[in-house]
Amino acid sequence: MVKPPAQRPYVILNAAMSLDGKIASRRGDSALSSPEDWRRVHRLRRRVDAIMIGINTLLVDDPKLTVKGPRAVGVPLKIVVDSRARTPPDAKILTHTHKGGVLIAVGGRAPETRVKALRKAGAQVLRAGETEKVNLKLLLKKLGKMGVKTVLLEGGGTLNWGMVKAGLVDEVQVAIAPYLVGGREAVSLVEGEGFPTIRESFKLRFSGMEKAGEDIVLKFRKTR
Template sequence: MPVAQAFRPYVILNAAMSLDGKIATPTGDSRMSSAADMRRVHRLRASVDAIVVGLRTLLVDDPKLTVKFVEGYKPYRIIVDSHARTPLASYVVRTARDVPTIIAVTSTAQRKRIEALRERGVTVLVCGKGPQVSLTFLLRRVRMLGIRRMLLEGGGTLNWSMVSNSLVDEISVAITPRILGGTGAISLVGGTGAPRVRDGVKLKLLSSARYGPDLVVRYKVLNPGPPSH
């Protein structure tokens, strides 16, 4: 077990996907949750200390990553963005003084970009020297900021990095009754994948329930690195 995993938040991956496992169409359209499922997602957001997404989700969706329908909750928003490319005009940067916002970068990010983000109220965390953000480092840092429970909201590339590094404890997926297809369309997890079925990440079904037309399945990840509470 990697040492860094001994001290990190409990991580829940949540996504909406089509029956064929896509979380977006080939053109990047990802609005597939029903109204009933959206309410579930916002209750879930209200139960965590932080919501984390990858840079491409930010660039494609310009998400708010805030809590609706439940009053008084402002979890941190965390963007995983190695080179500090998050646009200054993005919603999360424009509202960083109202909602706590972290952008995780590496030491390769331009100093000028980091300063511009900080001037707008963003907390920039330098997480490693590599080409991409060190996720174990990031999780250790945010746990030290008091983040105990974190919601991972994709996309597929970040989901794979988190799952394959044993950094996810629980997964909930809303299956929307559509088939989207598209070889290049983003799936729930991307990455290099498991070579054999027996190498895949093992899950245990916790529950299944209908939310309007969607079926929400919740799984526990077996043998993740132990979180610290």
């Protein structure tokens, strides 16, 4: 891992995707990773200070974001990017997290009643900006001030786009799984409106490759 950028954590975008670039099927099934790839993901989770997901991923998958294996640095903080504080107070991330803690990043207009319910359920709630959507740059800056040096961004596609568009992704690791999923409605690695031209898009440089069972893991870093 290279030196974190000044004032904000170093961000690694990680996902498992099909050969055709989907991270879930049109029904939201995202079971693409091989057991070997899951071991790689847990190795990554062990190295970071925080794991970040979007609210849709939480609502579809209800993940625990557990970290298996020996820990290198404390248990990572779990972050949900959730403008409207829609995280259910009984989400597994809240009921199964005993260490590391959960931070729900909300927008300026998140209803106070839901914010209170999340605090009562044990989450730290952080208002990132005054606009409706979470201001990702501000969130990352606040995380930096809290001492978070590395963030593992685990999607989904809409949050990945928000982070890429804001220039907040430093490294990408994708496990390419041997499936063709298709579907216009199926979520791709990066969603949103996309860049208008390749020249304006996010250019990376290859930094490594490994095999994880039937999956091929490709690693890229931001060009400076």
